Amino acid sequence: MRPTHPSRNTVFGLLSTLVLAACAVSEPGQRQNDAPFDPYESSNRNVHSFNLAVDRVFFRPASKGYTNLIPDPIEDSFNSFSANLSEPGDAANFLLQGDFKQAGISLGRFLMNSTIGFAGLANPASDFGIPETDTDFGETLAVWGFSEGAYIELPFFGPSTQRDSVGVFVDFFTNPLTFAPARPIENVGFYANVLERLSDRGRYSDTVDSILYQSADSYAVARLIYLQNRRFELEGDSSDSYVDPYADPFSDPYEDPYAQ
Numbered sequence: 001m002r003p004t005h006p007s008r009n010t011v012f013g014l015l016s017t018l019v020l021a022a023c024a025v026s027e028p029g030q031r032q033n034d035a036p037f038d039p040y041e042s043s044n045r046n047v048h049s050f051n052l053a054v055d056r057v058f059f060r061p062a063s064k065g066y067t068n069l070i071p072d073p074i075e076d077s078f079n080s081f082s083a084n085l086s087e088p089g090d091a092a093n094f095l096l097q098g099d100f101k102q103a104g105i106s107l108g109r110f111l112m113n114s115t116i117g118f119a120g121l122a123n124p125a126s127d128f129g130i131p132e133t134d135t136d137f138g139e140t141l142a143v144w145g146f147s148e149g150a151y152i153e154l155p156f157f158g159p160s161t162q163r164d165s166v167g168v169f170v171d172f173f174t175n176p177l178t179f180a181p182a183r184p185i186e187n188v189g190f191y192a193n194v195l196e197r198l199s200d201r202g203r204y205s206d207t208v209d210s211i212l213y214q215s216a217d218s219y220a221v222a223r224l225i226y227l228q229n230r231r232f233e234l235e236g237d238s239s240d241s242y243v244d245p246y247a248d249p250f251s252d253p254y255e256d257p258y259a260q
Contacts, residue, residue: 036151036227044153048219051158052212059201060209066195067202075199077121082192083132084113084120089175093135097143102133138167142234151223159226 087110149162
């Protein structure tokens, strides 16, 4: 007998409830002087220790093996394929944000790369001067006026906030290209994303290792980097921005120091 799985409507309904619960949290004074609002620091540090153990035992060695064994052109193609699968979700979020122009650009990139780009293994859209612009449901919630809430470290995903945590799950469970609960083997987008994260972790291994294993307090450093970059990304306040350790002139930055 095939096991039963929650329907998308059930998942979406649950996530909608989480949006209201997590993002309606009052934030009395937590943004004063841009100090982190971290009322769950004790439990967050426990999760951080768990994430460090996972990284040390699996993710770090696996990423180094992946980047050493896979030729760069093939690795780039896999990364392009993963990024292409996220374009429909980006387009949907841009629509929800009221940015219809960028929604059209994301959809156009997806159609171009999915056809003449061999299902996204190549990226002709960028070659034709159509740049990739990422977004997510966490940013959509920010556009709608939800506050970021408390800082949270998620198992496996790493640094986040209450608002962005909701965004992570909404983006994952509502994207048909990455979530097929009835047939897990069809979760091609999920597996592609795992390879992309391995690639990122391997390529920026020295920088990530310096944060996670050479910092006096890796939890505080990871929190600082995430919050300052995320706030800069959403609010454009360059006065207190922090340089993303993954920043690379030839790739798109992402804010999670060791998940993503």
